[in-house]
Amino acid sequence: MTTAPVTAEGRGMRRQVWVLTLAVLSAFVLALNLGNATAAHAEYPGPNPPQAPADCNRPWVILSAYGTSESTDDGHPYGTVGVNDTYIRALEDALSGAGVPASDITVRDLYYPASAVDWPSWLPGNWGPDDYWTSMGKGRDRLVQEVGFYASCPNRPTLILLGYSQGAQVIKNAIAQGAIQGNQRNSDEIGAVVNVGDASRSNAQIGMEQDGQMVTLNPDYTDGTASVSRGGLMQRLDVPGVFAGFIGDGRYFDVCRTDDLVCNEQAVPGSDEWKNRWLQDFADSAIGDNAPHVMYRDNGNTQSPGDKANADRVAARTAQRAVTAAVAQRNVVHPPPDTPEQVWATNVNVRATPSTSARIVTVIPAPTTVYVKCQKHAESVTYGGITNDAWSYLPQQQGWISNIFLKGPAWMPGVPECP
Template identity: 25%
Template sequence: MRIIGNGRIWQRSAAVVLAATALTGTAVGGGSAAPAATCSEVHVVAARGTNEPGGAWSKYHLGTVVGNPVYNAIDAALAATTTAYRVNYPASLTQPMSVQAGNRDLVDHVVAQAAACPEQKFVLVGYSQGANVVANSIGISSAGAKVGGPIVATLPASVEPRIAALLLFGNPIREIGKAVTGTYAERTYDVCNDDDPVCDPGGGNWNVHLHYTRFAGEAADFAAGRL
C-alpha cells in the first residue's frame, strides 16, 4: 500500500463483477446537478468508481466502497456542518464520454455551489474512474489511463483556494506515472493498494481494487487537518 499526500465491502462475487467490468461495465445512474439547498460549512463532492453502487441506504448515495464511508468519517471528524453531492455521470466503461461527463458535472456543480455559498469549503473525493474525474477537473488529464479521457472543464482559479482537500483512491493516472502536482499537491491524499491493476504499475489482483473502505478514517483526518 502506497500513499501520496499525508503518507500512500463487497463479497467476493461482487469483486469478480467489478473486475470483469474493467472491460465490459455498465452505467449506474447519477444524482441531481442542482446545488445543495443549504450552505453547510463543508461540502463533499464525490465521484464514484465504475459501476459502484451508490448505496440505497445512504443519505447521499455517494458510493458503497469509498464515497459513503469517507463522507461519514468526515462528518464525524468535523465540528462543522457538512453536506455532500454525488457527481452525476455514468461511471461506465461502455459509454466513451463517461469521464468527460463527470468532469463537466463536477466543475459545473462546484462553480454553482461556490457562487451560492460564498463561505463554503470543498472536499473532492474520487475512486477509480471517479479519481480521473477529479484529476481532469483540476487540470491533470487522465487521457491514456484506465477509464480515462481528455479534460473538458477545469475549476477556475477563483474557486481553487476553497478546495480544502482532494481524496483519491485507486487513482488510475498513477498506473501511467502521473500524480497530482502543483497547487493542489499538498492538499491531496492519494492511496493505491499494492498489486491494484488500476493504479499500481504491474498490478494484477483485481480484488484489492475493492478494498479502500479501510482508509476512510485516515482520509477524513487528512481532510480535517486542512479545513
C-alpha cells in the same frame, strides 16, 4: 449517512458487471488514445442519483465521485456502499472532531456515468452508457461545473472532493483544468482532495510521497514504497501545483496499495507491455470481494475483522489530514474575525508603520473598541512608566497602535502574530 448493506445478490451483480465489462473492455481499450479523454457532449441519460439539487445552504460539502459501475442494485444507489462510503464516514468524523456539526455538512454524489462500455440501453445490465474515456470526460466536466457553482455561492462553502477508482481519475483531470487550477476563486473553493485507488496516479511526482500526501500501503496495511516507474492503469497525471503544495501545506491526499494495479501498474499506459498485460492485471486487482482494489473499504461482508479495522484506520488517518488542510484553506477564504480590544487612553495616534516616527493615519480621540487583525514586536514605547515593544494592526483604521494603549497584557492572548 446510513450505510446500505451489500447483499449476496448485490455482490453477485457486481461480479457479473466486472466479468462482462472485462470481456468488452479488451476490445475497445486498445483503440483508445490514452491520455486524451473524449470531451463530454450529451448528458448522462440514466436516472439521477437520489439527491436534492445542489444549493448554497451549508458551509461544508463532501462531493463524492464513485468508481466504475459502483452500484449493487436499485435499492443501494451510487456512493452508499464500498470505498466511497468508508471515506465519507471518515471525513464526517474528522469534521466533527474539528468542531463542524453534522447540520453544516452536505454529502453529494457527483452525477456522471461511471461506466466502462458503450452499452446499448436495450440490453440488460448497468454497464453503459459510455465507454470509459467518454464517461471520465463527462465526470470531469460535470465536476468543473459543480466547483464553479459552489464558488459562486455568496457564503463560499468549502468543498472536500472524494474520488475512488474512475472517480479519482475524474477529480484529478477536473482539478487540472484551467477553469479550476487557473482560476483562483474556483481553486480556493476546494479545501482538500482525497483520492483512493486512482487510475491516473503518478508515482513519479516529486515531493508528494515524501510529504506523506501520497500514502502507499503494503497488503498488510503497513506503509510501503511507491516505485516511480509505476502508477495508474489508465493514465499518469501529476497533481496541479496549487493543490500539491510544499511540505506541510498541500491539499491533495492519495491512498494506493502496492498490490492494487489499478493505481500501481507496472506497464506505462499505451505501451506494448501494457497492451499485453493490462487486462490480466486489472482482473487480478479488481475482481472478487476481497480483491486489492476494493480493500480500502471497511464494510465488505467477506472481509476479515482485521482488514476492516485496518481499512478504517487508514481512512481515518487520511481524513484527519485532509480535514486539517481543508480547515486551513477555509480560513484563507473566510479569515477568522478580527479580535475586539479596548483602547483605554485618549487621543491615541494610529500610525502607518509600527514606529513613533511613522506618519499618523488617524487619531482615536476617546476610549473605544477597536478590532485587531494581528500584532508584532517593533519599536519600544514608554508611557506612564511602562515600556512595551508590541504593536497591533487595526484594519478598519489601516494603521498601527502601540499595545501600551490597549487594555490587557503587553502581548495579547488570542491575537495572531503578524507575518
